[in-house]
Amino acid sequence: MVQSILFDPLLPLPLVIALSVLAGLAFLVALWRGLSGWHLRGVSLALVLIAILNPSLQSEERNPLNDIVLAIVDDTASQHIGGRADQTRQALAELTDLTARRRATDLEVVTLPDADDGRGTLLAATLRTALAEIPENRLAGVVVISDGVAHDLSADLPPLTDTPLHLLQTGKTTDRDRRLTIRNAPGFAILGETVELTLRIDDLFASEPSPNRDALAELTISVDGDTPLTFNIPVGQDVTLPITLPHGGMNTLQFATPLQDWELTDRNNETVLRINGVRDRLRVLLVSGEPHAGERVWRNLLKSDTSVDLVHFTILRSANKSDNVPPDELALIAFPTRDLFINKISEFDLIIFDRYKRRGILPGSYFDSVRDYVLQGGAVLVSAGPDYASVDSLWYSSLSDILPGGPTGQVVERGFHPAITDLGARHPVTRDLDAGIQDDRPPWGRWLRQTELTARSDVQTILTGADETPLLLLDRAGEGRVALLGSDQSWLWARGYEGGGPQAELLRRLAHWMMKEPELEEERLYAIPRAQSMQIIHQTLSDEGAEVEVTTPGGEVISLPLEERSPGHFATDWTAPEPGLYRLRSGSAESVVALGPAAPREFVNTIATAEILTPLIAPGKGAAFRVEDGLPSLRTIREGRPASGRNWMGFLRREASQTTDIILMPLLPFWAWLLLIAGFSCGAWLYEGRRN
Template structure:
């Protein structure tokens, strides 16, 4: 119960003050003139003014409110390593016990998780939001339980209503090792070295080793191991050997005693581009399809095409003197002996053996394929003759033995069962558009027998092989058992997807990863993964996903189209994920491989120190155990050895208010009149 006097003037307040001034002048005048009753007149003026002011006595019934200590508990990813969760909970329990021991005080706890994406620890944002939910007049103290690694110090409130204290988790002997990839380009030219910069950095109480092992793997291939220095920038030249996406994995093994391995690995996706795709096209004779091949290859500005057409074979005898011929001699020695390895793809278009290419040169082409080269044979009727290119040393690499039979009749090329699943021809039936009438017919097919192990993707008359692929050694070979694809290019009977087919065919022969028959990859959208498995098999294994923290999740896949199995999965956090189905493996980094939370993992109060010192609070170590809670006055130091202070607020809630007049107005008037009469009598007696 508290009381106070309040005024409720009967006239405007300005008039009351004017009256008080006039009365004061009269009283002063009377005192100066030494009138005998001046002091009685002064008292009468005061009584009259008091009656006009209408004073009342106000009494309040108050309910005391508790003081609030706000605790913000950091539960971000860096706070979940080592034994920090246990330290955090123990520190919070000790703080709760200290608050419970205080009179009229309560603890309000706010827990902070990981920010969306790679936002890191938004500790100051959490503090500001927690304070916004509490009455400022009741906040007696603020405590953060954290490792001190925050990423929003600029969002700290301009003023804090109470002392800020920090309880740091972690240990004095903590240390961690981090792998950093610097200045990594997003693409590189195939075959040309590009330089990355790596750095392996030790933080905290590290053991002080001079070098550590580093493992590098490209596209899941055999890992390469190196011994690299610590705390030094390491220039690393990388040469990509194929186009498309190249996945580079860098990893250093987890050392005994380090805080976490979440920042020991990095994944870099680099797009390989070809500076120039060198193609050698040899046409055995002029024919309508020759222009089609040339136009298709020249339509791509990145293709460097060398094209020769044999217009005058050696066996041609027409009596024209050699010195009068304007034909360019076929530079067979230069192309097939000296510079054959410079070509990415060799195409034989309706070529027949006429003695132009000796057996030694054909042997070089065979070796070129076995060592990783690519050969495409587009065959006409000559392929079924005795002069067939198959009847040479190339027999061991060309995936189709001619039977000497040639069909000269109309047929529509169709995809085989395997072709509907193979990435070269998958979905080609829709390549001309959903409203297209279908593929146009061809009118010549050479009967061939595909060897065991080859892949028949397209079929023609009586389901005979039309497009056959095969792997030979390290290289790849394709055979088109017809020379009629040019009809599609002319749009005959609606044409067909010749451009898309030949593009995919060339990319498969160039070993582009997106055209591999067996592949496992991930298409990420934020934290959502679409896991895709492409295979020529009818069934696939489940995919095991290894999380950044080492836990595993098994995903089942469903067939979404011929040869494609997929599923969608929501990842719980950003970081590096490894996927495997026992046959194929891949890695994917959602966000950075090492999130912002793991750039700095050693606990430190340096970032929070200016805020803590600005409120005269303190920084404490969770390992030190219990911390006493004491009351302090505003402006005084709020921390000391083993204790933290809070400011008692004395906040209350008014339950009831009673207002009672000090005296009735008539009584004030009576007192004033009595004093005036007394003054008159005093003066009259004199």
Template sequence: MNPVLAGGIVLDPQLPLAMIAALAVAALLLMALAFWRGLPGWWLRGLAAVVALAALANPSLQEEDRAPLSDIVIAVVDRTASQGIGGREAQTEAALARLRAEVAAMPGTELREVTVRAAPGDGGSRVMTALAEALAEEPRARVAGAVIVSDGQVHDTDLAPQMPAPLHLLLTGRQADWDRRLIVRNAPAFAILGEEVSLTLRIEDDGAVPETLRGEAQLSIAVDGGEPRWYSVPVGEDLELPVTLPHGGQNILQFEVQASEGELTTRNNSSVTAINGVRDRLRVLLVSGEPHAGERVWRNLLKSDPSVDLVHFTILRPPEKQDGIPVDELSLIAFPTRELFVEKIDEFDLIIFDRYRLRGILPLQYLENVRDYVTRGGTVLVAAGPEFGTVDSLWRSPLADILPVTTTSRVLEGGFRPKITPLGHRHPVTQGLEAGAPESGWGRWFRQIEIAARGAGQVVMEGAEGKPLLVLAREGQGRIAVLASDQAWLWGRGYEGGGPQLELLRRLAHWMLKEPELEEETLSAHAGGAGRLVITRRTLAEVPPGPVTLTLPDGTETEIVLPEVVPGHYEAEIDAPQVGLYRLKQGELQTVVALGPPAPKEFERTIAAPDVLEPVLAQSGGGVLRLEDGAFDLRQVAPGRVAAGRGWLGITPRGAYLTQDVRVAALLPGWAWLLLASILILAAWLREGRLPARR
């Protein structure tokens, strides 16, 4: 642009302005007195005072060489996920091309483009944040207007900046669009196993929904990626869904509404909810065959855990030790053996037999019930002592049908340190237990029953002479474990440094209760940090498993090779850029994991509408144009005038400039002011009588 010459008068007072103002008031009073007395030269005296006061104000002529600056129009282009549906991307490109052409046709006007991408996490469309940042980078005196190209679904209107010029919206989308979405409310992060929790589902229609599709929709429900079940449900009503979690750990509930013809998008037709199943309390039945040093340790260990409800059945006086003490003095009430072993046996999560032998106190029918309890899904831990090799051993009871060991009746005496077997290093119950052991190893035990594993028994710990010490097995739907020593209490009392008795028991209990994190053969995944997915594979096999087939939310499949972290534990962390349900499969194992929010903000409302932005636009005098209505024009309007109309948007030229040079010159030299004041005073003197008066 060509430089512009501009000028004006500026004052550089010789005295303080307050003193000049006081002199002006005094002069005004004297002029009023002269006029009142009828002096004929009063007005000449007044002009002389004005000239004197002007000389004191010292007026100067200032000239500036100004370089005009161009006006700036800011274009905020929304390119978040919701702008990629229904042809909106093409509308956005066409609108942006038109806007560039209109601004280019205006002399002295520039266009600044700002692109809005998806905010980290689930921040939605942060259009106002982008606009505020763009305004901060430009001189506000040059901003002639701003245009937002978006579907109007903005999630940060509370951060809208104060606009120095009109703000407009070019609205994408079409008035004929319609969409159906699924909403899941009241989804808890945790739920107690066996207790019912309630979820609220709602299916809503937005936009111009065809009459033929109103009324009902088809909804599917799937658990942990299993086969979905379909239901016909009403649209626009809250649906209460009672849910009882099938297992502990993470439970993935997937809800999906069947897509309909003409629907704007199906991205909001599904929702994935992850609920962690936790146990309220662990109910344990401890059956002690006889008092011994380890009995108190077992009891204290279980009673110290507030999440454990313990029922302890102990035999204080075996039948062969009759000492004449009446039975009613040994206990206040009869122990409810029938209630425990017949009526309520299925209510226990774990049954522990601690050095129990057959003495006829518990009928064999009760032990048969325990056997059946295991096959139905129960769990039993046998802590064996020397009695395990005798004729009255549990190994010779109905429990022998499910015990994973046989015994030689030999008792191994002498100190030994329990060790984890190669299989135990891969088994989740004992994996990593030795990490916290002292350099000399765990504390010693001094007695072990010689046993041999049979069937599907898994030897995870060994003791004296390398014989099996801890054997685990699955039986029917339940699980059973045998500890071939009654001296685990030495660890609990810290003998020679002790050992991980508490952690071992905790893992045993969780493995028996089928907690997913302690399963031997598992494929699992969870969300890592910053859009990452962590895939974990546990296996007892010595041969590394094959690659994992990963199916992304958009249906894309890829194969992931998992490196071995520790024996039996394979893990990999990968990028997971998409939000939704990921499916993993390796052989017969498969699982699902949900990343991101159940319903992203970008797809909570997908119908293009100006409602959210209209209050912000109104404050700046801007307007809304629908892109589907056709091309638009950009016009220049004066500040305060209407800035939008049918088919056009207005910007206000700011007239900003850059001062290149300033020249200042006195309006009159000092002698000229003095000469002019003198002439006026002389004229007044002559007018008032020094010259002959006219007749």
């Protein structure tokens, strides 16, 4: 029980103070003049003032409260490598036993998990939240069981004041790891031009070894999941690598170094870099066999794009035509056909033959050059008119080795509506090309002429024309690609005939498909990351979706079913368990995707250290102890004293208590005050009378 005296003045406190001053002055005057009975009158005045202050006796019933030791247990990803999870469990068990032996002490355990948004170990935030729920007068100290790596100490530190904080550091003095990081990389690059990126491989040690300046590490580089290339680069140095992107669009570059026997983890041995390949210029050679209504449309369409460099070669006069005009009067300079078709043909990205037929102007060796150009990776588009059905057709040249279809010799001279085939509905060149068209009318305007074609086997027919005969054929030839359009009437769409059609979009997609842009590939597996989840998409010509196998950063393989969202477009949404590098496989298609950083922040620095937590340890004079050396003993210290020693850590003795009952009663009853005041006053009067 604790007792104390409380005062509850009957008059305002300023008035009580004024009365006290007057009483004190009267007492001093009586003392100075030597009046008889002054001491008894002084006591009476004092009793009056005390009675006005209304003193009361307060008695409190209190129960003592235990001190609290707060334990923050780090359960982030870096705590599950190198045996640290076992060390953490052992340290927590021993700390629980030690605090149980300490008199009147409770242990409160708070777990520190991984941040959902990939921000790493948020120790300061977790500590601040835990301290807000513990009374300050009961907190004896804080123990952090961790590898010492935290990522939010740049913010305001938790208000620990003089409370000691100790670190029980997991990890071993023999820990060693290898880390791969991208130091500098561009976000985009121009195709055909070399860009430089800087990367670095570091060997990390818990105890600093003697440097090995000649150490080399193996580095593999893979683009879009293709066969990786292997290099040996020095360790501990920035290495600049020249990179030339293989195709336009997004290029996914995967860098990796093999796992060594002595490493803590391979989670920081890989990284993914996405670089957007941009074509500086699209170089197109347009070869027109003769002037016609669609020639100007082709030219305007290609020239409207500022990124297209167009060379237009038009046959205005055949070699055997006799009009009695000397050739030197028909042109100022000779057209450099040899340079175009022999010497510089590899500089073009796309060659278009528009209603061209063999007329003796281009010799057979030029067509051989075009064929070889395609086989080596070039692209050719043939827009066939009646010329393709004649005896002078390109089909009867060496280009027949690469063309996807030949003529039947028939030309359909009537109107028809181009239609997308079942395969075309799934093919990225024509998929959704008719989106937004109402079902009660033909999707596009008519074409008025078509050359009948016979398609080769294994050729992709994505558009049909009159009587459902092949109209647009696609094929691969060697390393290159070829497209054959069996009509010279596509320009009617550009002119808006009967509503027109998507000629510009169709040509754009054809060009991108022939340029091997990834987004126009028939078989493509990719993922769109969204925070902690991703949308996995399989673009395929198959009408049945397969499952996708997802390999997590930890090596676990998860099978996910894909549902058809649109023809040839299968997808699923999936919430990933953790950030990191994921590998995707569906059938023969493979891909990699980085959810968050390829190496999460937890694995940027995997070596345990106490230096990061020094701003938390120093104010309370705590210390860091290695768990592998055993836990120190516990001691009680006074506030402001050192809180650690060689093999001990100290905690405060708070001695807090909880009040369970309060009894308040007057120090004296009112009548007792009156009796005392009257008694001393009468005594002073009697004493003064006897003296006189």
